[in-house]
Amino acid sequence: xxxxxxxxxDKKADFILLSGLFGLGVIFLFIFLVGxxxxxxxxxxxxxxxxxxxxxIEDNISYTIEGKQGSNELRIENKKVYLIHADCPDKLxxxxxxxxxxxxxxxxxxxxxxxxxx
Amino acid sequence: MFDIRxxxxxxxxxxxxxxxxxxxxVGCKKEADVKKEYSQGVFAMDTYMTLTAYGExxxxxxxxxxxxIQRLEQLWAVTSTTGEVSQINKNGSGEISQDTIEIVxxxxxxxEDTQGAFDIxxxxxxxxxxxxxxxxxxxxxxxxxxxxALVCGExxxxxxxxxxxxxxxxxxxxxxxxxxxxxxxxxxxxxxxxGITSGIVSLGGNVQVLGTKPDGTLWxxxxxxxxxxxxxxxxxxxxxxxxxxxxxxxxxxxxxDGVSYHHILDTDTGAPADSGLISVTIVSRDGAxxxxxxxxxxxxxxxDAITYWKEHKQEFEAVLVEESGExxxxxxxxxKFSTEESYQIIEE
Numbered sequence: 001x002x003x004x005x006x007x008x009x010d011k012k013a014d015f016i017l018l019s020g021l022f023g024l025g026v027i028f029l030f031i032f033l034v035g036x037x038x039x040x041x042x043x044x045x046x047x048x049x050x051x052x053x054x055x056x057i058e059d060n061i062s063y064t065i066e067g068k069q070g071s072n073e074l075r076i077e078n079k080k081v082y083l084i085h086a087d088c089p090d091k092l093x094x095x096x097x098x099x100x101x102x103x104x105x106x107x108x109x110x111x112x113x114x115x116x117x118x
Numbered sequence: 119m120f121d122i123r124x125x126x127x128x129x130x131x132x133x134x135x136x137x138x139x140x141x142x143x144v145g146c147k148k149e150a151d152v153k154k155e156y157s158q159g160v161f162a163m164d165t166y167m168t169l170t171a172y173g174e175x176x177x178x179x180x181x182x183x184x185x186x187i188q189r190l191e192q193l194w195a196v197t198s199t200t201g202e203v204s205q206i207n208k209n210g211s212g213e214i215s216q217d218t219i220e221i222v223x224x225x226x227x228x229x230e231d232t233q234g235a236f237d238i239x240x241x242x243x244x245x246x247x248x249x250x251x252x253x254x255x256x257x258x259x260x261x262x263x264x265x266x267a268l269v270c271g272e273x274x275x276x277x278x279x280x281x282x283x284x285x286x287x288x289x290x291x292x293x294x295x296x297x298x299x300x301x302x303x304x305x306x307x308x309x310x311x312x313g314i315t316s317g318i319v320s321l322g323g324n325v326q327v328l329g330t331k332p333d334g335t336l337w338x339x340x341x342x343x344x345x346x347x348x349x350x351x352x353x354x355x356x357x358x359x360x361x362x363x364x365x366x367x368x369x370x371x372x373x374x375d376g377v378s379y380h381h382i383l384d385t386d387t388g389a390p391a392d393s394g395l396i397s398v399t400i401v402s403r404d405g406a407x408x409x410x411x412x413x414x415x416x417x418x419x420x421x422d423a424i425t426y427w428k429e430h431k432q433e434f435e436a437v438l439v440e441e442s443g444e445x446x447x448x449x450x451x452x453x454k455f456s457t458e459e460s461y462q463i464i465e466e
Contacts, residue, residue: 030364031325031399033318034338034354049159080349089252092370097347101340104349107166107322114159114166 035102041117043081045074048112057081057100057117067111074115081106081117153332156180162187163195163298165322171309172316172332179314183305187321190217190301194293196241196250202283203291207241211284221293221300221406222276222283228296228410229271232426236414237271237385241290249381254372256379262388269385299363299409302326306405326361326405336454343459344397344439352397352439353457361405365412366397384417393419396441401451402434411436420446424464431466438464 041057047067055061057079065072070087080098086108093108105116156176159168167187171179193215194203206212214222225238241250242265248254257265268288275284285291293300298321306328309317317328318337327337336356343352344366355362367380367390384391398416402408411434415423420438427436427448435450445461452463 030323030342030344030366030397031362032320032323032340032342033325034340046159082347082349090370095347095370098349100349101351103340105166109161109164109166112161 032101032103032105035118041102043076044116044118046114046116065111065113065115067108067113069110072108072111072113081115083108083115087111155332158184160184160187163191163301163321164294165298167319167321169305169319170317171314171328173314175309175312175314176317179309179312179317182312183308183319186304186308187301190297190304193218194221194297196290196292203293206283206285207290210287210289211282214281214283217304218283219276219278219281221296222274224300224406225293225296225410226271226274226276228407228414231430232411232414232418234271234385235417236295236410237269238291238293238295239269239271239274239285239289240295240383240385241292242268242288243383243388244292244381245290247379247381247383248372249370249383254374254379256374266385266388269388295413296406296410298322298324298405299326299361300406302361303405324361324363324405324409327357328359330358341399341437351457352437352445353455353459353461355399355401355437355451356454356456357401360401360403361408362399362401363405363408363412364397364399365416367391367416382413382416391417393417394441395420395423395438397437397439398423399437400434401436401454404433407433427464428466436464 042054043057044054045052045065047065053063055076057076059076061076063074065074072083072093073085075082075084080100082098083094083106086094088108088110093106096106099106099117102117105114107114153172154176155170155172157168157170158180159166169180169183192198193201195201196204196207198204202212202214202218228236244250246257246261246265273286273289302319302321302324303326305319306326309328315329316332319326325339331337336358339355339357339362341352341355341364343350365382367382371378371380380390382391395416398412400408400412415426415436418426420440423438435448437451437455438446445459446464447455447461448464
């Protein structure tokens, strides 16, 4: 029980550190520049600006991204890309849902993870 | 009769000449370095931003823009101890620089025009609901009303001569609802001054474009279907030289006792806006205006939003989506919006 409380506390602390800059800061990716759909679309995974892996959108994979503060579980399935799980406290990245068009991305701010379809 | 034919020929010749001219221009463009692309991503202002500029000055333009973003972030971040906004929130007043004067003026203008539907003094309420920290809670009505009394942008005093901003006791400000739009607009101005003719910034989903794409075609901006987790699009906006900014309550929210509470608060009730709209997209040449209006129209609801557009239709166009899924677009977007969904057009 004690352990659990600690974990929760830590997470909150991290979140406050990372999100207090702009009170109403939002990372909604409602809109994006539509790129040209090509036959070889790739899904590029970055952590803190560094490309850590990339996949074809044709792949059907599960991949654990080791982010800055925790991990994000990436899945590519039927040419759609989404996160099924994340360690971050806000879960905005998971709530983003699926992406499938060139130019779209999923962002996890606490973990500094950027997943882009290129 | 003869005259008409002569005119016809003359017209044909002039069209021909004009065409040659355009072809030559396009030819020149391609030969020059217009297509060189420089792109960079950066975490700032609580979001992830991507900047892309084309041409010889592209790289310089993007790097200068990132420096500017970081400077403004420092100035306006509510948690930055040295920033102007945090100092003002702490002390009730403080000195401000030119950018802060400009953004406050713009915010006041939008606030007046929307009769307070957009208000930078809503911060104490955002704090109460926990949207600033993630410690979400549904506040009691008394608490809400207490904080609501502080939400009144009319009470903040901007003194341009002394370069100071003064709040009333207990008030706090935050530029989160306008800063990204202001910043993207400023980047466009910076790039224009450098002679860059083509570029795009996406500041956490707030998109603003400069000119057209380097090949002269319009930028295609995808708008996600609100509430849809399968990744379907609401539609595509084909635009040049403007900002496209969407507000929706369907990503940042929390749930308590089976009720979900989103982050766009109504300045009348102090509770999440429940106006019947689930998404508002604003298209405008003015980034700060688009940012502020996307929030304001979201809280207003469809009828008031339509009335507002009719009174200000020189300034912006909008796409409204209702909870029922019905889509409404203002008439200026008719030839810019493409979608597989059915929609209705708002005419004057």
